[in-house]
């Protein structure tokens with residue numbers, strides 16, 4: 001579990017995190033979304049004790065990171081995939097992490113296997129592509145077999161196979177009961193990977209929701225096609241729905257779900273050829289949610 005409570009952080013005149021409160025539960029992948037500069041990395045750094053909050057608190061499994069005795073065993077993090085010594089091999093990089101944290105050598109081999117780097121363990125990290133560095137960073141995060149994982153943009157630099165691989169890995173880590181928080185500014189990716197979404201903008205919470213709830217919230221009505229559209233419209237209105245005609249044979253209904261529309265038509269013996277719920281794509285929903293929080297946007 002990760003708990004962020006009334007967290008505030010300023011850098012000079014910039015408010016990076018503004019009274020932010022949310023919690024991340026174990027057993028699922030939680031996507032942490034927001035435009036550039038929204039405060040995602042700052043929040044993660046505070047949870048990891050790398051930055052101090054001005055006010056509020058951020059806890060991993062009920063404790064402040066700096067008070068955890070063997071932190072790599074409790075919380076694994078990938079913040080910056082480039083933060084590896086370029087002259088060190090993947091194996092040596094992980095071994096030094098392991099040895100300074102009381103983790104056995106055999107675990108280094110295990111995590112290298114787990115992230116698909118078993119064939120390049122002796123290659124220098126400086127020669128790695130960004131995607132390979134992401135895998136190495138992930139191996140470091142997994143080294144202590146932690147219950148909590150914080151990953152900042154881990155998909156960055158991965159090819160489509162790598163993206164699918166990391167999605168499956170994150171889901172399986174969560175299914176083992178871990179708490180997994182993953183930041184991204186790509187809603188499309190997070191919608192496929194996450195169970196829950198925390199969306200922030202300008203350091204503030206914009207949404208704390210499931211993917212399904214977000215889809216429902218951006219529901220754009222139900223399209224209904226029937227040869228007796230006028231009669232159906234009257235019946236729908238009488239039942240409390242809002243109905244707008246699309247053409248002689250089709251209407252868009254607001255305020256009533258697909259099942260109720262179908263039941264109502266059936267009860268009156270009105271034939272219906274199509275009943276299609278319309279929702280904005282999650283990408284559109286995300287853009288709408290964060291529209292006021294984007295600093296730089298191309299003029300359309």
Ligand SMILES: Nc1ncnc2c1ncn2[C@@H]1O[C@H](COP(=O)(O)OP(=O)(O)OP(=O)(O)O)[C@@H](O)[C@H]1O
Pocket residue numbers: 011014015016034035036037038039040041042043185
């Ligand atoms: N060390 C720092 N010194 C000064 N300002 C900072 C520092 N770290 C972050 N900021 C500012 O705080 C705000 C939040 O930045 P942060 O990196 O947390 O956002 P982010 O959501 O992770 O963005 P991105 O998606 O671009 O990585 C930004 O305006 C950023 O410029």
